[in-house]
Amino acid sequence: MADVSFWQEFTSRPDFWGFITIAPVASFVTWIHVWMALKMVFYPIRFIGVHVGPIPLGWQGIVPRKAGKISGILVDQSLSKIGSLDEFFREMKPDEMAEFISESMMDNVEELIDEVMSERNSTLWENLPQAIKRRIYLHVRKQVPGIMDSLVTELTFNVENLVDMREMVVRQMENDREMMVRMFLRVGQKEIDFIWHISAAIGAFFGIVQMGVWLVVPWHWTLVFWAAFWGLLTNWIAIWMVFNPVEPKRIPIVGWTWHGAFMRRQTEVSEVFAHISTRELFTIKQIMTEMMFGPKADKTRKVVKRHVSRMLDSPIVRTAIQMTMGWEEYARLKDTIIDKSIEATMGPISDPGLNESRAVKVNQLFLERMKLLTPMEFQNLLRPAFREDEWILIVLGGVTGALAGWLQLMLGFK
Secondary structure (H helix, E strand, C coil): CCHHHHHHHHCCHHHHHHHHHHHHHHHHHHHHHHHHHHHHHHHHCCCCCECCCCEEEEECCCCCCCCHHHHHHHHHHHHHHHHHHHHHHHHCCHHHHHHHHHHHHHCCCCHHHEEEEEEHHHHHHHCCHHCCCCCEEEEEEEHHHHHHHHHHHHHHHHHHHCCCCHHHHHHHHCHHHHHHHHHHHHHHHHHHHHHHHHHHHHHHHHHHHHHHHHHHHCHHHHHHHHEEEEEEHHHHHHHHHCCCCCEEEEEEECCEEEECCCCHHHHHHHHHHHHHHHHHHHCHHHHHHHHHCCCHHHHHHHHHHHHHHHHCCCHHHHHHHHHHHHHHHHHHHHHHHHHHHHHHHHCCCCCCHHHHHHHHHHHHHHHHHHHHHCHHHHCCHHHHHHHCCCCHHHHHHHHHHHHHHHHHHHHHHH
């Protein structure tokens, strides 16, 4: 009888309906604002808003906005521990690449020579006896395989001096921010889903706590205050649970092992990240493009020039060129041939089949090294994406929670 009386008295309270909705509303609002916070980490790719002088009024996803800084951290704290460009390049089997490039260039060697010579002096080249042209074609054909083999070998031994891995990755990420977002999402999608879904349970738990607080202290302002506080705490806990504990912790009483959601997937994540890295970051095309056109391209040109000069300085070629163009033009021709050689080389280097076959070779090395990363090094594959401006996401939870608490106060309490 006392229980019935208590229930009747409880349901007759003017704030009854508002009170029993505290936990469901807290769960739903938390679920929504965590989803919003996660989206804001990655989207929009480009800034949406206006600039009032130097002050931006709008939003750009944290990852694309801080692409350079985050990718730099990624290289410094994780990728550099996996391997060096020298190791990756050697794993790609340079001798096989040299053979592939030579065979590809052989198909167009006459057209390449005609194009180069015609650009310098088309009239004289066209009037050169066909017999001399054929001797030049034949000579170049004989020289190309040896030159490509020695050139690729030297580039392989000097790749660390010709390419800065950190600059290459940072520049690539800054130039293709969509790729960076795609990479982080593919690596961490399960953790992102985990944060989102666990947030509803965390919100419901805090909502129940808040109901207990309301029974003891039924002051209206506490509804907004605690809603804001739980919003802050929920976003912080959700992000924290992804990466912590870094090492597995066993809970003796219940026999559970507590480990960060991302941390316990090292084997699975390693396979995904290795596949992405060897096909988008450390491809033969990307490395050679950086080598030929990056900040250290002048060093690469000197290497190419030294090898190409061996072919141009042979008596038959040098005599034919000097007869048609003269000494000064012969010197300038070397620069033209270097440019054309680089252009001709980048064609086969960009071949999808070649890049995939090299990726397969590097993938196993990448995967083995990733599995050997320490927990802290492994954590830094994804952690930088959340660490940058993480406070904004936490504050967003507090602001959203306060707004939801205020609306609930207005609609459910008197």
